[in-house]
Amino acid sequence: MKTETISTICRMCDHGCGLEITLEHGRPVSLRGSQEHPFNKGWLCAKGRAALDFLHSPQRLSSPLIRRNGKFVPIEWEDALTYAAEKLLWVKDQFGPQSLAIYHGEGVGHQEIKYYMKRFANVYGTPNFMGVGSFCNASRTLAEILTFGGLTKPDISNTHFLIIWGGNPLVSHEPVTPKELTRLRKRGG
Ligand code: SF4
Helix, strand or coil, X not given: CCEEEEEEXXXXXXXXXXXXXXXXXXXXXXXXXXXCCCCCCCCCXXXXXXXXXXXXXXXXXXXXXXXXXXXXXXXXHHHHHHHHHHHHHHHHHHHCHHHXXXXXXXXXXXXXXXXXXXXXXXXXXXXXXEEHHHHCHHHHHHHHHHHHCCCCCCCHHHXXXXXXXXXXXXXXXXXXXXHHXXXXXXXXX
C-alpha cells in the first residue's frame, strides 16, 4: 500500500492552521495538527479535526441539484449553469441589478474565489456583496474603532474574571485564545 504524509494548511477559516495529512493511494485517511507550524503548533479546532468527515461524507454534494416536483435531483453542470444564468438575467431584467445580493461563507472569504465573486457582482451591477464578516466581525471592528480608537484584543493572560458572550472559543477559535483560557482556568479564573 502506498502511504505518504503531506503538509498543508486548513482553509476553513482565516487562521490557516498547519496540517499533516496521511494519504493512502492518494486518498486522505487521517490528519493531525502540525507540531512544526508556528501558529497552531499541533492544535486544531473541532472543524479542522472533522475535515475528513466533511470530505468523505456521503451527504456531501458532488453535483448540482435542481428541484423538480418538490424533490432535489442531480443535473449536469452545463445545464445548471445555463439555468442559473437565465434566471439571473431574468431577475436583473425584472427587478434591476441591485435586487441581487451575494453572500459568501467564512472559508470562501479567505480564498481567491472571493475575488471572482466580487468581479461577478461588479459586472452584474450589484453592490450587495457580503460575507460572514459583514454580520459579525465588521460591526465589532467598527464599534471598537469608534469606542477605543482601534482594534483591541482581550488581555486574557492578566484577567481573573471573564464573560464570553455568544461564542465558545474553547472549541471554535484559533489556538491562542483556547490556550489562554485553559491557563486562566488553571489559575482559578
Ligand atoms: S481554526 Fe479550525 S477551521 Fe480555522 S484554520 Fe484552524 S483548524 Fe481550520
